[in-house]
Amino acid sequence: MSSLADLPIRDDLRGLTPYGAPELKVKVALNVNENTHPIPEDVARSIIEAVALELRTVNRYPDREFVRLRDSLAGYLNAALIEESAASGLPVTALTRDNIWAANGSNEILQQIMQAFGGPGRSVLGFPPTYSMHSIIAAGTGTEWIAGERDDDFEISPATAVEWIERTDPDLVFFCAPNNPTGTPLPLETIAAAYDATDKIVVVDEAYAEFGPAGEPTALSLLEGRERLIVSRTMSKAFAFAGARLGYLAADPAVSDALRLVRLPYHLSALTQAAATAALAHAPEMLAMVDDIKSQRDRMVARLTELGYSPYPTTSNFVLFGGVPDAHRMFEQLLEREVIIRDLGIPGHLRVSAGTAAETTAFLDAVEAITVATPR
Numbered sequence: 001m002s003s004l005a006d007l008p009i010r011d012d013l014r015g016l017t018p019y020g021a022p023e024l025k026v027k028v029a030l031n032v033n034e035n036t037h038p039i040p041e042d043v044a045r046s047i048i049e050a051v052a053l054e055l056r057t058v059n060r061y062p063d064r065e066f067v068r069l070r071d072s073l074a075g076y077l078n079a080a081l082i083e084e085s086a087a088s089g090l091p092v093t094a095l096t097r098d099n100i101w102a103a104n105g106s107n108e109i110l111q112q113i114m115q116a117f118g119g120p121g122r123s124v125l126g127f128p129p130t131y132s133m134h135s136i137i138a139a140g141t142g143t144e145w146i147a148g149e150r151d152d153d154f155e156i157s158p159a160t161a162v163e164w165i166e167r168t169d170p171d172l173v174f175f176c177a178p179n180n181p182t183g184t185p186l187p188l189e190t191i192a193a194a195y196d197a198t199d200k201i202v203v204v205d206e207a208y209a210e211f212g213p214a215g216e217p218t219a220l221s222l223l224e225g226r227e228r229l230i231v232s233r234t235m236s237k238a239f240a241f242a243g244a245r246l247g248y249l250a251a252d253p254a255v256s257d258a259l260r261l262v263r264l265p266y267h268l269s270a271l272t273q274a275a276a277t278a279a280l281a282h283a284p285e286m287l288a289m290v291d292d293i294k295s296q297r298d299r300m301v302a303r304l305t306e307l308g309y310s311p312y313p314t315t316s317n318f319v320l321f322g323g324v325p326d327a328h329r330m331f332e333q334l335l336e337r338e339v340i341i342r343d344l345g346i347p348g349h350l351r352v353s354a355g356t357a358a359e360t361t362a363f364l365d366a367v368e369a370i371t372v373a374t375p376r
């Protein structure tokens, strides 16, 4: 058996580490920002019916343009845009299927974006600590990763974003709003200023958008008149659909034309299209869990603070907290108590995803027990 080092792999991939959240079977898994609430039974039944129907014709390739799904996604985003507009008073233009593209998870969306707009000889600017797949996808597509720096408390001001763009002249700018793993929201002014500072592509990864304050404008509200801005979303988080793999974007229709050049034909299976379309028909029911998740997240922030830790402000379904004397040790101690969270290698910090009420209690009880037992 040969090792990876013996294979004639691309030089620029030698020595890299793959995405590696541990996949351990424990009672309370709060480590990969999933929605830990199962989807409601009646929605599950309706999805099963849609998938069963589709199975009858799986001898044929699926709709390569996933038109029904794009219509459903546009409808879903338009409902969110109307809420945003009611809260902000700003006018919005409705999205149509031409503004929407989808793929197997937003990871694939981000990969297609880098394939089309990045690649060898091109660069992408990101702001670590951020979602680890951004730099991994850059490496996989041969795009140079430029690590910008954040301001205090992991924030990015308009001036900081513009300074990094002017200094490095990247082909793509990647933001994550709210940011994973810190939970930090991103001001719309930063996105707008970054857009004005470049004539290249600006991507806002909004995987956790639905967990933000209700009605607060997201990057969707900036799309009008900005044809190089791409807003990436996913059904993996708020929609509790991580296992189905459905990510999507909203942008100017020309962006989808660019992605058609790099996508594989029939990349979205008929079963995925049917399942996602059926789930979207139940959007309000699926999103009913979001309020509970937000309240569990807020519970975590309050209790961690009481226990002497320093959680960061978060508008996502997870919490990054500092003040941990030995992050790796605490990760292990939680694991011994059948609770897995995420040690991201940020000294003194750990990240935990909001769970159901019972999971959140189990996590907080375990932290309390560890804190009491470990003199600081």
Ligand SMILES: Cc1ncc(COP(=O)(O)O)c(C=O)c1O
Pocket (backbone or CB within 6 Å): 032, 033, 104, 105, 106, 107, 108, 131, 176, 180, 205, 207, 233, 234, 235, 236, 242, 245, 246, 247
């Ligand atoms: C910021 C961010 N973007 C994208 C993703 C990928 O989501 P998916 O590929 O499941 O849509 C994740 C997953 O954790 C994430 O945290």
